[in-house]
Amino acid sequence: MNHNIGTFIATKRKELGITQQKLAEQLNCSFQAVSKWENGTTVPDTLLLSQLASVLKTSVDTILGYKAVPITEYEKKYEGQDYYWGITPNRLCYEIMKLKPPVKPYKVLDIGCGEGKDAVFLAKNGYIVSAFDAAKKGLDKAKELARLHHVDVNLFQADINEYELCEEYDIILSSGVFHYLTPNRRERFIQNLKEHTTMNGIHAINVFVKKPFIEAAPDSEEAELRNEPWYSGELMRYYHDWMFHKYEEEIFDCNSGGIPHKHCMNRMVAENFQG
Ligand SMILES: C[S@@+](CC[C@H](N)C(=O)[O-])C[C@H]1O[C@@H](n2cnc3c(N)ncnc32)[C@H](O)[C@@H]1O
Structure with missing residues (x-):
């Protein structure tokens, strides 16, 4: 799949002007955890995904790279x-x-x-x-x-x-x-x-x-x-x-x-x- 979850999180976070520390506080986790997601060492826990999506003003599907292909005529x-x-x-x-x-x-x-x-x-x-x-x-x-x-x-x-x-x-x-x-x-x-x-x-x-x-x-x-x-x-x-x-x-x-x-x-x- 052509989607990197860590890169997506980093890009979205920067777009919204949120630091790793701030994101970590909002999710009640450590900034090291955020850093590991962003550099691809780990991925966020499934239980955190909906909260992460809400902070990043996106959807869980989008974080995971799922895109519905439009049904064309x-x-x-x-x-x-x-x-x-x-x-x-x-x-x-x-x-x-x-x-x-x-x-x-x-x-x-x-x-x-x-x-x-x-x-x-x-x-x-x-x-x-x-x-x-x-x-x-x-x-x-x-x-x-x-x-x-x-x-x-x-x-x-x-x-x-x-x-x-x-x-x-x-x-x-x-x-x-x-x-x-x-x-x-x-x-x-x-x-x-x-x-x-x-x-x-x-x-x-x-x-x-x-x-x-x-x-x-x-x-x-x-x-x-x-x-x-x-x-x-x-x-x-x-x-x-x-x-x-x-x-x-x-x-x-x-x-x-x-x-x-x-x-x-x-x-x-x-x-x-x-x-
Ligand atoms: C005019 S046909 C051209 C097909 C082909 N290139 C050819 O010359 O025979 C347009 C094609 O664009 C595809 N298409 C329409 N919207 C698309 C989209 N959002 N993403 C990818 N393909 C799409 C259609 O399914 C269709 O096969």
């Missing part, structure tokens, strides 16, 4: 036998292969992998692929696709609004998912991705953006409508210190939901360029 879309998005890889996969051909076992993370078409395609081409999505049904189908193609993909369920990377990748791919990032999360999440990307590693990302002259898609999901849309060029801003291999905007027709409409998408391939 994609669970329903992925129910059928067919692959909702088909199995043709996204064009970003070819950009990746052009820039970083699999001459060595590059590590890839596919964020919001859906039913796994891109993750499986890259694994088939020799990349070491991890991929996550919120939708359990999508992951099940991705597992099946990987099995059919005799490749291993490390698939796991996670929420883009909670997940923090804890290992480095050479390549990060995400297609059609970043609009689920809540606005206040975007910068921090992308910073976390950048910090976990190897030197000369690349990010290949596309995101739907809002244009004043394009109406919301008739089948937009509730979460999409609730979230503030990305503005065109916003993605680029978070990568001002990386080298762009591609940054383009495309308006295209779509017929999802049976009603013709348009989307605007920004597409980016950027490199953690170190000379």
Whole structure:
């Protein structure tokens, strides 16, 4: 699990401006005990957890790192036998292969992998692929696709609004998912991705953006409508210190939901360029 209880307690405590001594007094324990939790030597006693959560203004679940993954409307879309998005890889996969051909076992993370078409395609081409999505049904189908193609993909369920990377990748791919990032999360999440990307590693990302002259898609999901849309060029801003291999905007027709409409998408391939 990608959660360190001690680090969480220390961060929360400092955010609230409480010293170890003060926290210990409120919990009726020694400050050495607090110090041991924070440096990972021990963990708090279960009987102390609810009081600790109350002092840190959080929940026991959050202290323990339990995060419920949101149930996306994609669970329903992925129910059928067919692959909702088909199995043709996204064009970003070819950009990746052009820039970083699999001459060595590059590590890839596919964020919001859906039913796994891109993750499986890259694994088939020799990349070491991890991929996550919120939708359990999508992951099940991705597992099946990987099995059919005799490749291993490390698939796991996670929420883009909670997940923090804890290992480095050479390549990060995400297609059609970043609009689920809540606005206040975007910068921090992308910073976390950048910090976990190897030197000369690349990010290949596309995101739907809002244009004043394009109406919301008739089948937009509730979460999409609730979230503030990305503005065109916003993605680029978070990568001002990386080298762009591609940054383009495309308006295209779509017929999802049976009603013709348009989307605007920004597409980016950027490199953690170190000379
Ligand atoms: C448009 S689909 C794209 C799927 C895949 N990248 C592809 O191109 O085939 C969007 C995906 O984002 C996933 N998703 C939605 N909200 C999410 C969240 N909060 N965390 C992780 N994935 C999420 C959905 O389950 C869905 O699979």
